[in-house]
Amino acid sequence: MADGFSSEMFEDSSIDATARVVDTGSDADERTVEAALRPRRLSEFTGQTRVCDQLSLVLEAAKRRGTPPDHVLLSGPPGLGKTTLAMLIGTELERPIRITSGPAIQHAGDLAAVLSSLMEGEVLFLDEIHRMSRSAEEMLYLAMEDFRVDVIVGKGPGATAIPLELPAFTVVGATTRAGLLPAPLRDRFGFTGHLDFYAPDELVTILERSARLLEVSADTDGITEIARRSRGTPRVANRLLRRVRDWAQVHGRQVVDEEAAHAALALFDVDDRGLDRLDRAVLDSLCRRFGGGPVGLSTLAVAVGEEADTVETVAEPFLVREGFITRTPRGRAATPLAWQHLGLTPPQGYTAQPSLPLDTGEGRFGA
Known part of the structure; x- marks a missing residue:
């Protein structure tokens, strides 16, 4: 088996073999607790009713045909259940699931090692799939569509491409930034489900x-x-x-x-509207330092001492959804609700510009 992978089994034996890329910087105890709280069957999954109904239909039809289902792409903000649904796909199909992530696949050879070890009907879960290298993405196109990869042997003029046939398998991709996926890769997913915030x-x-x-x-x-x-x-x-x-x-x-x-x-600094330290830091910077904005994403991230991706994927979706900030062609701007929440009075005549639709990954505004 490829380096960096190890076998693992869920407590209810619903998944027979799991190859997991271990993040040594994460808290193992927290991951163990979170895994224990995940539902074991699709019928136990709470929320995302539309996506679950659609996914259940796709999986049931595939089981009746006796063939692997179409490739599945799950998108949405962090923490909404993309990984859990990927696990449940393997459970419902009663097939093994192989787990890795986009950042772990930086070369085509990394992906080839994973693909070559897949079994018939196995599920390959690629978390943060939009962060794969371009060479690996191009190899994945062919693997998803024709179930084969071309292994290059040698270098220079004498290099030879040897086609390697793969058993039929299902790719489940998860991403917080669906818009960053190249169109050829996105089009190869037969089912796409977008997860939204819960009531x-x-x-x-x-x-x-x-x-x-x-x-x-x-x-x-x-x-x-x-x-x-x-x-x-x-x-x-x-x-x-x-x-x-x-x-x-x-x-x-x-x-x-x-x-x-x-x-x-x-x-733990969670206020009555659910805003945490980062959320309030974003609002405070917008209102106190930049007069309500608009201000570019990169400038805002520097002001709060975080990476731009963290502000954009962790704080911003919730703040836009709750009406605290808006996204404009010139950058982010605070709404009157943000000033009110901080106990501040907006400048006389201040009006936030109209918000653009919340972007879930199709690009950046004001970056």
Whole structure:
């Protein structure tokens, strides 16, 4: 098996073999907890009803035909369940799933090593697929369409391309920036699902399930308060639940109630609208330093001490969705709601420019 991969099995044996690229900079305990909270069947997945119904139809039809389903592309902001859905595809098909990521595949040879070890009907999950190298993307075109790759042997004029036939398999790609995928690659996915932010009642359902799995005693008011501040994102909701649980245990509270949620979330800098430190830093910079904007993304990122991609993919989607900032051809601008949330008064005659539709990856405005 290729370097950097290892075999692994889920606790319910729903996935037989997993090759995972390990990120040594991540918290293993947190990943283990998050994996334990993931649903085990597609029917247990809460929210994203339209995408789940469509995906269920695609998978069921493929199972009845006895063939691998079309390649699947899942897009949307971080933390909404793209990886979970990819896992569930392998579970529903009762086939192994191979896991890697775009940044880990920087050469065509890296991809060839993965593809050559695939089994019939196996699922290949490529997280952050838009970050693959161009040479690997071009190899993936051929592999997805014709199930073969051309292995180059030798160099210079004597180099020879040897075609390597591959068994039929399914690629599941996940990306937060679908617009950065080249059109030839995007067109080879037979099903594309876009995941959107969750409604508060859906997050309540997710948190109630997570509380049961974590053996956390929580009342309805406490769960509702956490859901309300979770930015419409299950990953954030589950993380906040664990932090509120920690606060309750340290302070001798037996139940996660509304009071515990208020105190814990205040300690972790999550305000009553769900804005965290980065969100407030973006709004503060826009209003205090740049007079409400508009200001370019790169300048704004430098002002808050973060990478431009972090501001654009983590903070901005939520702030635009909640009406705190707008995106204009000249850059980002604060809305009156942002000034109000910070307790500031906008300059006399200040009006934010109309917002452009929220971009999910089709390009950058004002960068």
